Amino acid sequence: MSSPITTGTVCPSVTCPTGYSKLDDQRISPNCYSFGGRNIARTWHSADAVCTSTNGAHLLVPDSQDEMEALRKKFGIGDNDGDVWTGANDLRSSGNFMFKVNNKMFNFNALPFGVENESDMRGSCVEIDLNSDGVWGWEADDCADLEFYVCELPVVCNAGLIG
Template identity: 45%
Template sequence: MKIQFVVALLCLVIFLHSEGKHQDNGHYKTKAKGHNHENYKSKGHPPKKCEAPCKTLPTTCPVGYSKLTNQRISPNCYLFGGDRIVKWYAALERCISTPGAYLWIPETIEEAEAIRDKFNIVDNDIDVFVGGNNLADNDTYVYAVTNDPFDFDNLPFGEIKDTPETVEGCMELEFNNEGIPNFGWDSDPCSSEEEAYICEFPIAPLC
């Protein structure tokens, strides 16, 4: 009699354990089906491409910097040295004195035109230092701080004005308001030539 009771009790325990496990599994599957990823996907809102940079880049300009009127051309902040004419090294030092900033990296003609309008650069022939230089390698130009390549054979816009310097060459962009094309690239000695300059500060894109 005792043996039968023990067997019956054991069967009951096994049955209850099995039933509880089945319910737990069923609950887990139901929860997984309604996971946030599925809900997010079903609503038709894929993650924004600019989500990561928006989280890692600043959203406001440093003191002295300002945004373009049309921020869809570029969301970044800029500082124009104005009438202050300096050597390339001094221009670079001025820019990097603001953490995260660097000498301008012009990417499109729309950006250059927007900067010309923003800072009212109206002189018929004005040059501004940009970050391009060959200080690390006489045969290769890169942008200071970012080390992005500058390719004379694949300009973003404008034209090369003179043969690139093979020793200590630093890039300047010529604003020619009356000429065609309006912009020309020129490489001059970094430690002797004096020009205006533009600093750039990267900022989070519009999301």
């Protein structure tokens, strides 16, 4: 799998499948996204199954604060203490978090942005939310908790996979 895109890449000719849409500013990410909805919270496994039912899609892999802010603006996620599942978990090896889609390590001591919400991680699946200070916070929660979710579908451009 190719590395993630660099900011500024746009694939305007790519159409998202039904239920998916692009960010308003595609320079942040050219990928397609689908929000489960404000009234639909799922367990991590259920949300993962919904996402992977679309060929090539997966639970959200937040790469930047800009991406999360664009998703917040587009779907209203993160507001009102709404936790959102990410694709990271430690289901294969306790304490060793990674993103399911690409087995990329996820380290609470080296977050891509934001802060760790809790130092005593009590779960195996990683969520993100906008804390009361307006900072994106990450934490591991029980995979059986009911949370909101966003599916991400990497976009393929002429140069190949870029998302």
